Each structure stands twice: as structure tokens, then as C-alpha cells.
Amino acid sequence: MGTGPYRAQVPPPPSGPPVWDGPPPLEANPVEQQGLIDRIRALPRRMSIRWRLTLTYGALFFAAGAVLMFVMYLMVGWAIQANWPPLTAGRTQEEAVYFQTLWDSLKYQAIEGARRGLLIRSLEALVGVGILALILGYFVADRALRPVKQMTSTARKLSGTSLAHERIDLQGPDDELKELADTFDEMLTRLNTAFDAQRRFVDNASHELRTPLAINRTVLEVALSDPEASEDLRVLGRTLLGTNARNERLIEGLLLLARSERELTVRKPVDVQEVATTAVEQLAPFAAEHDVTVEHDLHSAPVTGDPVLLERCVSNLIENGIKHNSGPSGKVWVRTGMVDGGAVVQVANTGQHVPAYEVDSIFEPFRRLNADRVESAKGAGLGLSIVRAIVRAHGGTVTAVPRDGGGLVVTVRLAGLGVPAGTTLSAR
Numbered sequence: 001m002g003t004g005p006y007r008a009q010v011p012p013p014p015s016g017p018p019v020w021d022g023p024p025p026l027e028a029n030p031v032e033q034q035g036l037i038d039r040i041r042a043l044p045r046r047m048s049i050r051w052r053l054t055l056t057y058g059a060l061f062f063a064a065g066a067v068l069m070f071v072m073y074l075m076v077g078w079a080i081q082a083n084w085p086p087l088t089a090g091r092t093q094e095e096a097v098y099f100q101t102l103w104d105s106l107k108y109q110a111i112e113g114a115r116r117g118l119l120i121r122s123l124e125a126l127v128g129v130g131i132l133a134l135i136l137g138y139f140v141a142d143r144a145l146r147p148v149k150q151m152t153s154t155a156r157k158l159s160g161t162s163l164a165h166e167r168i169d170l171q172g173p174d175d176e177l178k179e180l181a182d183t184f185d186e187m188l189t190r191l192n193t194a195f196d197a198q199r200r201f202v203d204n205a206s207h208e209l210r211t212p213l214a215i216n217r218t219v220l221e222v223a224l225s226d227p228e229a230s231e232d233l234r235v236l237g238r239t240l241l242g243t244n245a246r247n248e249r250l251i252e253g254l255l256l257l258a259r260s261e262r263e264l265t266v267r268k269p270v271d272v273q274e275v276a277t278t279a280v281e282q283l284a285p286f287a288a289e290h291d292v293t294v295e296h297d298l299h300s301a302p303v304t305g306d307p308v309l310l311e312r313c314v315s316n317l318i319e320n321g322i323k324h325n326s327g328p329s330g331k332v333w334v335r336t337g338m339v340d341g342g343a344v345v346q347v348a349n350t351g352q353h354v355p356a357y358e359v360d361s362i363f364e365p366f367r368r369l370n371a372d373r374v375e376s377a378k379g380a381g382l383g384l385s386i387v388r389a390i391v392r393a394h395g396g397t398v399t400a401v402p403r404d405g406g407g408l409v410v411t412v413r414l415a416g417l418g419v420p421a422g423t424t425l426s427a428r
Contacts, residue, residue, distance in 0.1 A: 050141045057137030058130065065126045069119065076118055077111045084110075147177040151184060158188070209251045216244050270310055272301040272343050272414070276336045279315040283322065287332065292322045292349075296334040301343035303414045305394045313390040314345060316383040317410055321349030326406065342396075343414040351407035359400050359408070363388045387412070 047055075087103040147170055154168045167188060170181035223229060224237045276298050287294045303310070314334075321332040335346040354362075363384045384400075387410075391398045396414040403409045 050138070050145055053141035053144070054134060054138045057140065058134040061133040061137075062126070062130050065130065069122045069126065072122065073115055073119060076114050080111045080114055081107065147172070147181060151181055155184075210248070213244055213248050213251070217241065217248075220244065266306040266308075267304055268307065270303055270305055270307045272303055272310065272314070272336045272345055273298045275307065275311045276314050276334055276345065279311060279318055280334060283315065283318050286319065287322050290322050290325065290330070291328045292325050292330040292332055294318065294322070294332045294334065297336075298334070299337035301336045301338050301345070301414075301416075303343045303394070303416060305414070309390045309393070313387050313412065314347075316387050317345070317347040317412070320383045321347050321351075321408070321410075324349065324351050324407075326350045326352065338416065339413075341416050343416055345412040345414075346409065348403055348409040349407040350403075350405065353406050354402045354408055356402055359402060362400065363398070384410075 084107045087100055150170060151168050154166060158166055167185045168181045169185065170178050172178055220237050220241050224234055224241070229237070276296065280294055280296050284294065318332060318334060322330075325332065330350045332347065332349045335344075337344055388398050391412055391414070394414050396412060398410065398412045400408050400410045
């Protein structure tokens with residue numbers, strides 16, 4: 001059961017709450033019927049390299065066997081003809097001609113019979129040995145591709161925390177595959193060095209940037225608490241406090257964006273319904289302050305990921321919908337649920353009309369609608385950038401479309417609990 005003031009799943013009017021965006025109608029994207037020849041041509045692209053190698057080994061074996069059979073077919077006739085004994089019988093000329101003709105006929109029959117018998121038995125042997133060659137070729141291809149499988153398995157297990165100790169370390173002769181594995185290990189070492197440098201930079205920047213701002217805030221608050229401070233000083237102090245707070249939000253957003261774009265270090269089962277419920281409750285005072293009503297329809301949607309980042313993702317969507325709203329009597333709709341085996345979060349809001357050509361650009365850092373960089377009360381322009389970074393780190397997709405009547409409809413899709421977190425979901 002979902003929770004919220006509108007549980008009935010009925011199609012709303014164009015200016016009402018959003019609905020789950022499903023697959024496009026079949027008439028819009030008709031499925032093309034493939035012919036037999038097109039299907040045959042597409043088979044090599046669908047087969048694994050192991051089967052392609054196996055079929056290649058088998059085809060080469062059958063081709064070599066066919067050439068050998070043809071050569072043996074000719075050589076048997078030549079051998080019988082070269083070693084056929086001459087005829088010495090016959091007293092008269094007529095008898096000699098008669099017996100010679102009979103002798104040549106017997107030679108021809110012997111050659112044809114030997115060739116026919118050799119051909120039939122060779123074909124039987126070729127089929128039997130060919131099947132054995134296909135089986136052996138399959139295992140030979142599997143053994144040849146074993147180092148590649150090891151490299152693939154290592155690459156799948158890699159993450160930002162395992163780069164320091166996870167390596168392929170391929171053992172064997174110094175061939176091309178071992179050279180490739182060693183090159184891959186060297187690349188992992190360089191990546192680990194780069195990730196360590198990035199982590200150290202983020203940690204140092206977090207400390208070095210927050211400390212001066214915290215000191216400034218403390219000094220300003222102490223100055224404003226002085227009862228003898230003049231009115232001009234208080235006005236200046238409040239202005240500086242607002243600027244300081246905006247800088248703090250900007251730095252926090254940049255640091256969170258940097259952390260979100262890294263590999264996830266925490267992966268645990270999370271229900272997006274609980275995450276969205278917490279976000280709605282925390283932002284209720286903020287919505288009341290802006291005279292915006294938040295309506296929700298929350299259904300269970302289990303995923304695997306970082307609970308803190310997922311909560312920040314949903315909070316940013318709701319907060320963005322509240323900030324960029326139409327003012328009094330504005331609305332924000334929040335929905336969660338499972339669609340096609342994946343968890344979906346959808347947040348829509350009333351507000352000004354958003355041109356379709358500007359929707360994609362709002363996910364870029366420091367981008368605001370209509371290039372508004374003067375009104376700083378609506379944030380630093382990092383909210384949706386952080387959302388996109390968090391969703392990508394969880395192997396999901398985020399899309400936004402203009403809402404009929406003004407505002408946006410933002411839809412986040414994440415892999416369900418039974419799907420690997422690195423699987424990218426297709427946006428429909």
C-alpha cells in the first residue's frame with residue numbers, strides 16, 4: 001500500500017499531477033520485421049567469441065579434411081593405375097584385343113570402386129572426427145580465453161576502494177595476453193594514484209574552505225549580538241551573514257558533487273519509500289515557509305545503494321521543486337514505486353513554463369533557468385547536478401520533461417534490489 005493524499009491511480013488532467021511515463025505507443029515506433037537473410041547476418045554479432053572461435057576451428061578442420069579427401073581420391077586412382085599389372089595372355093590378335101579391353105574395364109571398375117569406398121568411409125570418418133574437433137575446439141577456445149575472463153572478472157570487482165590492492169596478476173608465459181594484463185595492472189596503479197589524489201584534495205578542501213567561513217560566521221554573530229552595535233552595522237552584518245551562508249552552501253554542494261561522482265563505498269538494501277518519506281518530513285517546514293503544498297504517493301521500491309546519498313538525491317529534487325514554484329497555492333508531487341522491475345522516483349511541481357530545449361542544460365553545474373545568476377536565494381545551481389551524479393553512481397538514469405501548465409516532471413530510475421547496482425536502466 002502506498003501512502004499519501006492521492007492513492008487513486010487515475011489519469012489526471014494535463015495540468016494536474018504527473019503519471020508514470022510508460023513505453024511509447026507501438027504506432028510511434030513500429031517494430032521492423034527482419035527477414036531470414038537479415039537474421040542469418042545478425043547471428044555472428046549475437047554469438048560469444050568462444051563459439052565463434054569454436055566454429056572457426058571446426059570450419060577450418062572440415063575444410064582441411066575436404067581437401068585431404070579430394071587429394072586421396074585422386075591419389076588412389078593414380079596408385080591403382082600405376083601399379084595395375086600388364087596383360088600377357090592371348091594367342092591371336094583378336095584374343096589379345098578382347099582380353100586387353102576386358103582387362104582395362106576391370107582396371108576402371110577397380111579404380112572407381114576403390115574411390116567410391118574411400119569416399120564413403122572418409123566422409124563417415126570426417127563427420128565423426130569433425131564432431132570431436134568441435135568439442136575439442138570449444139575447450140581449446142575456453143582455455144585460450146581464460147586470461148580474458150580473469151581480466152573481465154577483476155574489472156567487474158573493481159571499485160574506488162579496491163584499486164589499492166585488486167590486480168589481475170596474470171601468471172603464464174610472456175605472450176600477448178600477459179602483456180595486456182600487465183598493461184591493465186599498470187593502468188589500475190595510475191588510477192589508484194589519481195583517486196587517492198582526488199580524495200586527499202576533497203578532504204583538504206573540505207577543511208580549508210569550511211574553517212574560514214565558520215570563523216567569519218562566528219565573528220559576525222558575535223558582532224550582531226552586541227547590544228551597542230549600530231543599525232548600519234547590524235544591516236551590514238546580516239548581509240554578510242547571508243553571503244557567508246550562501247558560500248557555505250556552495251562549498252557543501254561542490255564537495256558533495258565531488259563525492260557523488262566517485263564510486264560508491266556503501267552499498268546496502270534501501271527502500272526508496274522510506275527515503276522519500278524522510279525527505280518529505282524534513283522539508284515540510286521549508287514548504288510551509290514558501291506556501292507550497294507537498295503531496296505524495298509513496299509505494300515500496302527496494303534498491304541497493306548508499307542511503308545518505310539517496311536521501312540527498314530525493315531531498316534535492318523536492319527542495320528544487322519547492323524553490324522554483326509558482327508561489328502561493330503552489331504544489332509539489334512526490335511519487336515512488338516499482339516500474340518494470342526498477343525503482344522509480346518522480347517529483348513534479350507547478351511553476352513557470354520551462355522550454356523543452358532548456359531542460360537538459362539544468363542538470364549542468366551552476367546552470368539556472370533563464371540564466372538567472374542574480375537571484376541567489378534559489379541556490380547555487382548545483383541541486384540537479386548532484387542528483388544526476390548520485391543517480392549515475394547508482395547505475396540509474398534521471399530525465400526531466402516540461403509539465404503541462406508549468407513546472408517540471410523529474411523521473412529517477414534505479415536498479416531494483418534483484419538487479420546489480422552497476423546495471424544501467426534504459427530510459428523510456
